[in-house]
Amino acid sequence: MIAGLEDTMSHRTFRLAACAAAAILSGLAAAGASPPGIEDQLLGFSSAGAGVELEREQAFDALISKEELRAWLEHLAARPHHVGSEWGRANAEWMRDLFASWGYAARIESFDVLFPTPKRRALEMVAPKRFRARLAEPALAGDPTSGQQKEQLPTFNVFSIDGDVEGELVYVNYGLPEDYEALAQHGIDVKGRIVLARYGGSWRGIKPKVAAEHGAIGCLIFSDPSGDGYTQGDPWPKGGWRSGDSVQRGSVADMPFHSGDALTPGVGATKDAVRLPLAEARILTRIPVLPISASDAEPLLAALGGAMAPPAWRGALPLPYRMGPGPARVHLELAFDWSLKPVHDVIAVLPGAELPDEWIVRGNHHDAWVNGASDPVSGMVALLAEAKAIGGLAKAGFKPRRTLVYAAWDGEEPGLLGSTEWAETHLAELRDKAVAYLNTDSVSRGFLAAAGSHSLERLVNEVGRSVIDPERAVPVLERTRAAGIANGDDKQRERLRGKSDLRIGALGSGSDFTPFLQHVGIAALNVDFGGEEQYGQYHSIYDSIAHYERFGDPGFAYVAKAAEVNGRLTLRLSESDVLPFTLDRTAEAIGEYAAELGELTDGLRKASEERERLLGERSLELAADPQQTFVAPPALDRVPFLEFAPLSNAVALFEKAAAEFEQARTAAVDRGLSVETRAELNRFLRTFERRLTSDAGLPGRPWYRHQIYAPGQYTGYGVKTLPAVREAIEQRHWDEANVQIRQIAVLLDAARAAIEEMTTKLEPPSS
Numbered sequence: 161m162i163a164g165l166e167d168t169m170s171h172r173t174f175r176l177a178a179c180a181a182a183a184i185l186s187g188l189a190a191a192g193a194s195p196p197g198i199e200d201q202l203l204g205f206s207s208a209g210a211g212v213e214l215e216r217e218q219a220f221d222a223l224i225s226k227e228e229l230r231a232w233l234e235h236l237a238a239r240p241h242h243v244g245s246e247w248g249r250a251n252a253e254w255m256r257d258l259f260a261s262w263g264y265a266a267r268i269e270s271f272d273v274l275f276p277t278p279k280r281r282a283l284e285m286v287a288p289k290r291f292r293a294r295l296a297e298p299a300l301a302g303d304p305t306s307g308q309q310k311e312q313l314p315t316f317n318v319f320s321i322d323g324d325v326e327g328e329l330v331y332v333n334y335g336l337p338e339d340y341e342a343l344a345q346h347g348i349d350v351k352g353r354i355v356l357a358r359y360g361g362s363w364r365g366i367k368p369k370v371a372a373e374h375g376a377i378g379c380l381i382f383s384d385p386s387g388d389g390y391t392q393g394d395p396w397p398k399g400g401w402r403s404g405d406s407v408q409r410g411s412v413a414d415m416p417f418h419s420g421d422a423l424t425p426g427v428g429a430t431k432d433a434v435r436l437p438l439a440e441a442r443i444l445t446r447i448p449v450l451p452i453s454a455s456d457a458e459p460l461l462a463a464l465g466g467a468m469a470p471p472a473w474r475g476a477l478p479l480p481y482r483m484g485p486g487p488a489r490v491h492l493e494l495a496f497d498w499s500l501k502p503v504h505d506v507i508a509v510l511p512g513a514e515l516p517d518e519w520i521v522r523g524n525h526h527d528a529w530v531n532g533a534s535d536p537v538s539g540m541v542a543l544l545a546e547a548k549a550i551g552g553l554a555k556a557g558f559k560p561r562r563t564l565v566y567a568a569w570d571g572e573e574p575g576l577l578g579s580t581e582w583a584e585t586h587l588a589e590l591r592d593k594a595v596a597y598l599n600t601d602s603v604s605r606g607f608l609a610a611a612g613s614h615s616l617e618r619l620v621n622e623v624g625r626s627v628i629d630p631e632r633a634v635p636v637l638e639r640t641r642a643a644g645i646a647n648g649d650d651k652q653r654e655r656l657r658g659k660s661d662l663r664i665g666a667l668g669s670g671s672d673f674t675p676f677l678q679h680v681g682i683a684a685l686n687v688d689f690g691g692e693e694q695y696g697q698y699h700s701i702y703d704s705i706a707h708y709e710r711f712g713d714p715g716f717a718y719v720a721k722a723a724e725v726n727g728r729l730t731l732r733l734s735e736s737d738v739l740p741f742t743l744d745r746t747a748e749a750i751g752e753y754a755a756e757l758g759e760l761t762d763g764l765r766k767a768s769e770e771r772e773r774l775l776g777e778r779s780l781e782l783a784a785d786p787q788q789t790f791v792a793p794p795a796l797d798r799v800p801f802l803e804f805a806p807l808s809n810a811v812a813l814f815e816k817a818a819a820e821f822e823q824a825r826t827a828a829v830d831r832g833l834s835v836e837t838r839a840e841l842n843r844f845l846r847t848f849e850r851r852l853t854s855d856a857g858l859p860g861r862p863w864y865r866h867q868i869y870a871p872g873q874y875t876g877y878g879v880k881t882l883p884a885v886r887e888a889i890e891q892r893h894w895d896e897a898n899v900q901i902r903q904i905a906v907l908l909d910a911a912r913a914a915i916e917e918m919t920t921k922l923e924p925p926s927s
């Protein structure tokens with residue numbers, strides 16, 4: 161999901177990026193230390209209750225079977241199962257029946273969503289010589305399901321518009337705003353031209369969006385081998401990495417505007433929902449866009465003239481990377497079938513015996529781009545194993561205290577369709593009842609990674625200490641910490657060694673947590689394993705059973721561990737006396753994000769001043785090759801000192817209130833809570849995340865209501881924390897930044913007042 165490799169590595173890369181940067185549990189740094197003696201207790205449980213819970217978890221673990229995980233994966237990934245496919249529907253029915261056999265009230269909820277599929281795709285180079293792109297992935301002998309071509313969707317980017325365009329080609333690197341600034345310095349403009357971008361550097365949907373903003377008429381995205389190809393290791397089928405013929409499908413909708421069905425933003429896409437006319441759908445691209453393989457990109461790149469691309473733009477194909485424009489000219493033609501298709505969510509409920517109106521929602525998607533053995537089936541089967549094990553405990557007499565809702569979402573790949581439509585349909589009920597949403601997607605060999613609401617950070621750490629790595633025989637949390645220490649800089653090492661808990665990452669988007677966290681305001685987590693797989697098959701026909709069983713998680717040991725971790729999270733949320741949220745971690749994280757905003761502004765100010773000097777002394781111009789085109793970059797506007805005081809004050813008071821609340825809570829629990837106080841405390845904790853949202857949403861994108869975490873408008877999956885302020889600063893809207901600073905301060909003040917009120921109720925009556 162985040163930074164750097166995200167497109168080549170999928171939504172899971174937040175973990176890989178994090179590994180590389182020494183920042184696992186996908187964030188950096190260590191968080192606050194646990195109080196002494198806490199290790200033998202469980203957050204939210206009495207001592208006696210903790211003993212029962214730990215025994216229950218032993219019994220739960222014993223019910224997880226690796227053989228079953230493998231058999232389920234081989235069934236679900238046996239045929240292509242994208243939105244609207246026969247196998248997708250069959251998988252939903254099969255899982256519904258499994259849940260029912262384990263004692264759940266299981267049903268399928270269906271929605272009708274816009275899912276355009278290709279009718280015509282053509283890409284041809286018309287000058288300086290002719291070349292017709294193959295636009296297909298060949299079947300491979302060592303990969304049996306790769307030959308199921310009749311059932312496979314062709315290679316395409318969903319939510320591209322129809323188009324028939326011809327123009328000169330320009331190579332734009334990752335196609336991010338800064339890449340266009342570099343092109344401008346070479347005097348290159350993409351207006352009326354077709355851009356060729358490589359995957360990586362941001363979520364793919366950002367590439368056509370930025371290209372269109374610069375006047376391009378078409379966009380091609382290719383998988384350069386420098387991303388997930390041979391530079392990482394042997395390509396499939398010898399190794400696990402992407403071959404030259406493999407293509408990354410994927411959505412290019414403007415998901416930072418809203419996720420879910422393009423025609424029903426904010427409401428469920430039920431049969432009789434009021435739908436926007438297609439022309440008013442805001443999340444379609446403005447230009448046609450098509451993904452291609454490295455093999456199809458190579459002749460196009462080789463035919464480009466003009467100046468050499470900057471060193472950082474050069475990939476791993478054996479040719480000089482030039483920017484153009486031309487003399488390569490290409491003709492791109494795309495036409496789609498714009499009909500609605502059904503999505504089938506599987507919803508399986510085990511009602512709570514004591515607190516039926518408090519829901520723990522646990523989800524993973526079941527649709528894939530093609531066979532999807534890794535994405536999503538590896539995560540889906542872990543969820544099934546958890547549900548079966550809890551069903552087994554229930555058959556032996558266990559009655560969950562709170563209600564468990566297991567979900568297998570359809571339509572995640574095109575844009576979180578099934579989860580978003582379900583969340584929008586059940587919005588009022590979720591706001592009232594949801595305790596937390598626990599997401600997974602793909603799982604593979606490697607390190608524990610976690611991101612989400614910081615109120616759940618301590619719980620994740622507690623669970624990470626209680627699950628043992630299958631290959632190293634230490635707690636999975638300690639491998640994550642060790643990787644951070646081994647790969648980190650001195651400062652990161654010191655922080656990771658100094659504290660017992662690790663900081664979890666913040667969530668942007670890229671999987672089904674988005675509607676729950678950012679639209680409804682439910683505390684959410686995304687927790688999985690990975691980083692030691694060979695995964696160059698993301699969104700291709702080669703994300704197959706054969707591939708996963710050699711290079712994903714051959715022994716299914718880490719899939720089983722994902723079930724252990726998420727099973728514990730689910731059970732501890734369900735069975736705790738007092739919900740295991742800790743608000744001091746939320747306060748700490750917000751404090752760090754607020755501090756970053758000041759550093760960001762200072763950095764931009766410095767850059768503006770430096771630009772002014774460079775222009776004044778003509779250094780850039782004099783340093784440039786006189787025989788090449790050079791256009792001096794424009795001067796940057798002066799960066800004023802922003803009015804951070806309201807935010808700084810709000811954060812300081814929030815931190816103080818959260819710390820006092822945690823103390824009062826601990827003391828009150830030690831004294832013993834009355835039934836009423838406990839119920840009130842739990843209601844407060846359950847709904848606290850909603851206080852970090854606003855009904856008006858983020859500026860210009862009201863669907864996103866969370867004011868702490870959002871996907872970036874120019875990063876896609878990548879998170880922007882305190883997004884309203886951060887994006888105003890990044891976009892150099894200084895007045896707007898000051899307005900948003902005051903607004904977030906008001907929101908934090910209101911949340912803090914609620915914390916103080918709850919603290920007062922927890923304090924002993926004064927004598």
Ligand SMILES: [Zn+2]
Nearest residue numbers: 535536601602
């Ligand atoms: Zn997925």
